[in-house]
Amino acid sequence: MTQVNAKVTKLNRVERNAWTKQKIFDAATKVVGKYGYAEASVARITEQAGVAQGTFYNHFENRQELLDQLLPKIGLDMVAFIRARTGNVHAARQEIERFSAFFDFIREVPEFLRILNEAEFFAPIGYQKHLDNISVAYVRILRRARLAGAIEDYSDEEFEAIVHMLMGARGYLSRRYSYSQGGVTAVPDHVISAYRKLMTRGLFTASGDQDTP
Amino acid sequence: MTQVNAKVTKLNRVERNAWTKQKIFDAATKVVGKYGYAEASVARITEQAGVAQGTFYNHFENRQELLDQLLPKIGLDMVAFIRARTGNVHAARQEIERFSAFFDFIREVPEFLRILNEAEFFAPIGYQKHLDNISVAYVRILRRARLAGAIEDYSDEEFEAIVHMLMGARGYLSRRYSYSQGGVTAVPDHVISAYRKLMTRGLFTASGDQDTP
Amino acid sequence: MTQVNAKVTKLNRVERNAWTKQKIFDAATKVVGKYGYAEASVARITEQAGVAQGTFYNHFENRQELLDQLLPKIGLDMVAFIRARTGNVHAARQEIERFSAFFDFIREVPEFLRILNEAEFFAPIGYQKHLDNISVAYVRILRRARLAGAIEDYSDEEFEAIVHMLMGARGYLSRRYSYSQGGVTAVPDHVISAYRKLMTRGLFTASGDQDTP
Amino acid sequence: MTQVNAKVTKLNRVERNAWTKQKIFDAATKVVGKYGYAEASVARITEQAGVAQGTFYNHFENRQELLDQLLPKIGLDMVAFIRARTGNVHAARQEIERFSAFFDFIREVPEFLRILNEAEFFAPIGYQKHLDNISVAYVRILRRARLAGAIEDYSDEEFEAIVHMLMGARGYLSRRYSYSQGGVTAVPDHVISAYRKLMTRGLFTASGDQDTP
DNA sequence: TATGAATGAGGCTTCATTCAT
DNA sequence: GATGAATGAAGCCTCATTCAT
Numbered sequence: 067m068t069q070v071n072a073k074v075t076k077l078n079r080v081e082r083n084a085w086t087k088q089k090i091f092d093a094a095t096k097v098v099g100k101y102g103y104a105e106a107s108v109a110r111i112t113e114q115a116g117v118a119q120g121t122f123y124n125h126f127e128n129r130q131e132l133l134d135q136l137l138p139k140i141g142l143d144m145v146a147f148i149r150a151r152t153g154n155v156h157a158a159r160q161e162i163e164r165f166s167a168f169f170d171f172i173r174e175v176p177e178f179l180r181i182l183n184e185a186e187f188f189a190p191i192g193y194q195k196h197l198d199n200i201s202v203a204y205v206r207i208l209r210r211a212r213l214a215g216a217i218e219d220y221s222d223e224e225f226e227a228i229v230h231m232l233m234g235a236r237g238y239l240s241r242r243y244s245y246s247q248g249g250v251t252a253v254p255d256h257v258i259s260a261y262r263k264l265m266t267r268g269l270f271t272a273s274g275d276q277d278t279p
Numbered sequence: 280m281t282q283v284n285a286k287v288t289k290l291n292r293v294e295r296n297a298w299t300k301q302k303i304f305d306a307a308t309k310v311v312g313k314y315g316y317a318e319a320s321v322a323r324i325t326e327q328a329g330v331a332q333g334t335f336y337n338h339f340e341n342r343q344e345l346l347d348q349l350l351p352k353i354g355l356d357m358v359a360f361i362r363a364r365t366g367n368v369h370a371a372r373q374e375i376e377r378f379s380a381f382f383d384f385i386r387e388v389p390e391f392l393r394i395l396n397e398a399e400f401f402a403p404i405g406y407q408k409h410l411d412n413i414s415v416a417y418v419r420i421l422r423r424a425r426l427a428g429a430i431e432d433y434s435d436e437e438f439e440a441i442v443h444m445l446m447g448a449r450g451y452l453s454r455r456y457s458y459s460q461g462g463v464t465a466v467p468d469h470v471i472s473a474y475r476k477l478m479t480r481g482l483f484t485a486s487g488d489q490d491t492p
Numbered sequence: 493m494t495q496v497n498a499k500v501t502k503l504n505r506v507e508r509n510a511w512t513k514q515k516i517f518d519a520a521t522k523v524v525g526k527y528g529y530a531e532a533s534v535a536r537i538t539e540q541a542g543v544a545q546g547t548f549y550n551h552f553e554n555r556q557e558l559l560d561q562l563l564p565k566i567g568l569d570m571v572a573f574i575r576a577r578t579g580n581v582h583a584a585r586q587e588i589e590r591f592s593a594f595f596d597f598i599r600e601v602p603e604f605l606r607i608l609n610e611a612e613f614f615a616p617i618g619y620q621k622h623l624d625n626i627s628v629a630y631v632r633i634l635r636r637a638r639l640a641g642a643i644e645d646y647s648d649e650e651f652e653a654i655v656h657m658l659m660g661a662r663g664y665l666s667r668r669y670s671y672s673q674g675g676v677t678a679v680p681d682h683v684i685s686a687y688r689k690l691m692t693r694g695l696f697t698a699s700g701d702q703d704t705p
Numbered sequence: 706m707t708q709v710n711a712k713v714t715k716l717n718r719v720e721r722n723a724w725t726k727q728k729i730f731d732a733a734t735k736v737v738g739k740y741g742y743a744e745a746s747v748a749r750i751t752e753q754a755g756v757a758q759g760t761f762y763n764h765f766e767n768r769q770e771l772l773d774q775l776l777p778k779i780g781l782d783m784v785a786f787i788r789a790r791t792g793n794v795h796a797a798r799q800e801i802e803r804f805s806a807f808f809d810f811i812r813e814v815p816e817f818l819r820i821l822n823e824a825e826f827f828a829p830i831g832y833q834k835h836l837d838n839i840s841v842a843y844v845r846i847l848r849r850a851r852l853a854g855a856i857e858d859y860s861d862e863e864f865e866a867i868v869h870m871l872m873g874a875r876g877y878l879s880r881r882y883s884y885s886q887g888g889v890t891a892v893p894d895h896v897i898s899a900y901r902k903l904m905t906r907g908l909f910t911a912s913g914d915q916d917t918p
Numbered sequence: 919t920a921t922g923a924a925t926g927a928g929g930c931t932t933c934a935t936t937c938a939t
Numbered sequence: 940g941a942t943g944a945a946t947g948a949a950g951c952c953t954c955a956t957t958c959a960t
Contacts, residue, residue: 528826613823649893652895654899661869664873665866682863682865686859
């Protein structure tokens with residue numbers, strides 16, 4: 067929602083063009099964030115943007131194209147946000163920080179949650195793009211941790227699975243704890259601590275369970 | 280999809296009634312599984328069921344009511360399925376079995392995945408009911424494992440968070456690995472092994488990370 | 493709403509039949525009175541009567557037939573009611589009494605108002621029958637008053653027109669003043685007095701207006 | 706039914722817009738006049754208007770909104786029509802003229818009758834608006850007549866009641882005498898004369914009836 | 919490029935009536 | 940005669956998209 071220019075002063079053709087498109091983008095973010103994809107009709111979006119319905123089709127092939135661009139765009143903002151909040155500490159600590167920062171971002175951009183959650187079904191292309199963005203970056207982080215000795219005995223393939231688990235858990239928890247009527251609430255401490263424990267010791271004690279049966 | 284009777288032999292009124300409702304249920308399962316809730320119009324469902332559109336409203340108040348009944352119904356089938364596949368072994372091993380059995384069930388009832396995934400947005404009431412069904416049972420299992428000494432140092436609140444994480448991870452992975460055009464594929468071994476490791480040792484080594492900073 | 497028998501003791505075939513039909517009648521009176529003809533679906537009426545939908549068609553050719561029987565039936569109750577309230581006084585006084593009694597009846601049978609008012613459009617056949625019932629009786633009354641010298645210089649044809657005017661005025665006023673949420677209110681005194689004046693002196697003074705121009 | 710332009714020559718956007726709305730209005734007038742409100746489906750109206758069903762909703766929020774605008778619109782035409790036909794004569798004579806002119810208008814705009822009569826139930830908002838339009842004007846006329854000495858001894862409250870009676874009688878009579886299959890017939894002379902007598906002398910002779918009993 | 923009215927397919931739901939039991 | 944599930948036509952409304960201005 068990078069509002070380019072609150073006051074239109076003197077824009078050339080190209081700028082006016084981009085400015086209109088941006089208005090539509092911002093409107094879509096608000097509308098989808100508030101009502102969800104299903105209720106995000108072109109009429110509603112253009113009304114919110116303050117342009118005519120026809121204008122929409124000068125900037126997007128169709129409704130779906132816009133919807134599919136929404137999540138990846140904001141998703142990158144999220145990556146930047148989380149990276150900025152991650153200190154230079156031990157890998158396990160970093161992961162907890164990322165976990166927390168994720169929830170902070172949701173509070174910062176409340177629309178994100180709904181846009182993310184519903185995207186899988188309403189904007190599958192955009193969703194896939196977002197997933198790739200995130201998971202590639204995440205696996206890289208885990209590899210680096212392994213090099214540093216903070217992770218042992220996980221293969222690259224297993225990393226990928228782990229990343230998906232973490233993303234899944236995260237998404238799930240965010241839906242469970244972060245929705246609140248009107249605003250977004252913090253995640254309770256016990257969720258954080260459970261996450262830390264799971265990350266550092268696993269759930270079960272080793273006794274009585276051997277890896278190879 | 281408990282097809283009561285493939286051939287109508289001689290049913291009394293009550294049975295015919297139930298049979299019709301079941302036909303609608305089965306049809307809905309197929310339609311939602313194939314096209315998703317959003318495309319599951321009453322017209323499509325009744326056509327698939329082989330009844331008139333009006334008949335639908337003799338059995339359900341409205342479209343939403345049916346959609347909200349779909350997941351909890353199949354969800355209980357799933358619980359039974361998983362329970363039947365869980366041996367009397369150490370708690371950690373059991374959890375892995377459950378994890379695997381979940382994916383087996385998806386192959387058994389391929390519609391379940393989509394019905395589950397989309398329910399959160401399209402059938403929120405049914406989704407909540409399903410969630411409660413599952414998470415209550417799950418927390419009980421974890422508590423028992425704690426009593427048996429297989430889990431240490433997790434509080435009840437943390438259990439709840441863990442359950443949500445596990446459910447989230449599971450759902451996510453199922454979407455990632457189980458969709459295939461037309462059919463459903465098995466989950467790769469490295470996903471299982473990654474899961475086992477996460478459960479039994481956590482992700483990170485303890486060195487360099489203290490619980491209290 | 494002549495509830496034949498509160499307790500069903502021992503009825504033969506014919507009596508049971510009449511009893512069922514009466515139940516449907518009473519139910520229709522309540523339903524139309526409360527919701528209007530448009531909302532008086534067969535389903536609603538039979539539900540209120542406590543019989544199955546199919547039963548309805550054992551007693552009435554179709555929905556319309558019932559609706560058309562409703563008003564004439566209650567209309568005759570009204571005539572009887574008004575007659576019972578009309579004293580043996582001068583014709584003009586009698587007319588005022590009838591006018592008042594009409595509004596009393598509405599309070600006695602609150603369903604009547606709606607059944608009467610909407611009948612013109614939803615049960616035209618029944619409406620016409622009711623109209624004939626009433627207007628024939630009314631003209632007879634006026635004739636008698638003319639014989640007695642209480643009315644002068646009105647022809648039979650003009651009587652008919654007057655009756656229609658009186659009925660029209662009455663119906664209109666009843667709608668204007670008698671509806672109240674839930675119950676029925678009395679008609680204000682000034683309406684009664686305006687009516688009396690109109691009946692006994694007309695609206696305009698004679699000065700300056702000759703009958704023949 | 707102010708047909709702006711039978712042939713579309715060269716209209717700008719605003720004009721085209723108004724023109725379409727007018728087409729829908731005219732169509733609705735015809736359809737309601739012919740079939741009544743209950744049968745005036747959006748499909749029928751738009752078909753008659755020669756536009757798509759969806760177009761309807763570009764000009765009216767919903768079906769009811771149009772229906773509620775219909776009567777007040779034509780009602781004002783009627784007021785103008787009647788006023789144009791009312792000469793500068795004695796008040797009583799004027800009232801007779803209005804009475805006659807009302808029936809003339811019905812012959813001029815045959816749809817009006819049905820639109821007026823059914824409005825009370827099918828377009829209550831529009832009906833109320835129309836009523837207010839008319840009755841306010843009517844009471845004003847009566848007051849002026851009282852000032853001029855043409856009416857004596859009626860209070861303002863009684864005026865209001867009288868107006869309602871007159872409107873009721875008029876409506877009733879119009880339904881009784883003006884409907885004819887296909888066309889509209891004139892009102893018989895004896896109705897007019899009965900009306901005049903009622904207005905100028907009342908119905909009953911004074912003898913034997915005192916105002917205070 | 920911006921506009922916004924026009925389009926028409928498609929969705930959900932209601933309801934009078936039929937008919938097998 | 941009573942039942943009530945089944946039927947299918949019809950109604951209102953939404954909405955993505957097109958197109959003339």
